[in-house]
Amino acid sequence: MARQNLPKVETLATHQRSEAWRTDAAQSLDYPILFWITRGQGRVMVDCKMRGVGPNTAIYIPPHTLFSYEMFASPQGMVVSLSRDENAGFPNRPALLKATSVQMQSEISGLIDALSRELNELRTGQRRAVMAYAMMIGVWLDRALTDQPQGELGKSDRVLRKFSHVVSIGHRDGKSLGEFAADLQVTPTHLTRLTQNAVGKPASAILQERVIQAACEALLHTDRPVQDIAEKLGFSSPAYFTRAFQVHTGKSPSEFRKAR
Incomplete structure (x- = not known):
């Protein structure tokens, strides 16, 4: 099954x-x-x-x-x-x-x-x-x-929902926060202000978290080489991916895979 x-x-x-x-x-x-x-x-x-x-x-x-x-x-x-x-x-x-x-x-x-x-x-x-x-x-x-009818969203909530959606499906594209903000027709500063007020995190942190989550999932549930995972997630090099991953998780991609 x-x-x-x-x-x-x-x-x-x-x-x-x-x-x-x-x-x-x-x-x-x-x-x-x-x-x-x-x-x-x-x-x-x-x-x-x-x-x-x-x-x-x-x-x-x-x-x-x-x-x-x-x-x-x-x-x-x-x-x-x-x-x-x-x-x-x-x-x-x-x-x-x-x-x-x-x-x-x-x-x-x-x-x-x-x-x-x-x-x-x-x-x-x-x-x-x-x-x-x-x-x-x-x-x-x-x-x-x-019993819980959906109310009409305000302008800020609509932007946040669209941002959530594009990050969810587009986190592998290697786009910067500025590119995501441009797609939503807002400035990065405005987008960060909205996420900070709504969830206590800057928009860049939310994007980074989703990318690192995707990396963790790939390391745990696939046998793909680290270099391939870095490329699929839009990192410019395996070394840059390793540094970013270690900053967030405290382990290198190889260490993380072995530990889990």
């Missing part, structure tokens, strides 16, 4: 340990992911917008959406990495949903538990059952989102 075609269910603690680098650094995925927080406090950044999270909160992140998260106070929960299947019907916008009723909490917990059981037991019709439970999670999200 191919990973990209079936969901994956794990505890929040297991997911955090498997992260390529820091959870509070900007990242994006090519598949949707759902965090179901049952205990603890934290904060999540989605599309350069910071929100606090607490118990009984569902955080849904669509593919190619810039996000980061940081949890405190002995958090507990589940993480569902969903299918890339475009026909599965998952929402196309991110959501932070507070499950205020016992019914909502029981429904999502039950669906995740049932999905996890099906994934762990080889039984007749497993694939259909897995996809059915995953689609029901999508239905739960759709219904919860109807």
Whole structure:
């Protein structure tokens, strides 16, 4: 069964340990992911917008959406990495949903538990059952989102969302912050002011974090040479890539790969 075609269910603690680098650094995925927080406090950044999270909160992140998260106070929960299947019907916008009723909490917990059981037991019709439970999670999200209509974005929020999107899909292009800002028809200074006010980080730091996250993922999950990874991420030379990587992670790319 191919990973990209079936969901994956794990505890929040297991997911955090498997992260390529820091959870509070900007990242994006090519598949949707759902965090179901049952205990603890934290904060999540989605599309350069910071929100606090607490118990009984569902955080849904669509593919190619810039996000980061940081949890405190002995958090507990589940993480569902969903299918890339475009026909599965998952929402196309991110959501932070507070499950205020016992019914909502029981429904999502039950669906995740049932999905996890099906994934762990080889039984007749497993694939259909897995996809059915995953689609029901999508239905739960759709219904919860109807109670949280999307408001109209202000000008600053629109710029931040566009910046998040271009960084998510274009972090491998080797573009400078100035080039990204020009694409958005704003100045780098204005863009940095917006991100600093919204998430407490300059725009350049968000871009750098996404690039380093991509490097970490490539080092951990592929056998590609460091030189190839540096080239794919737009670095002018392997030496420059190594220096930048070491500044952020404290290790050279080779050391990082061996240590993990």
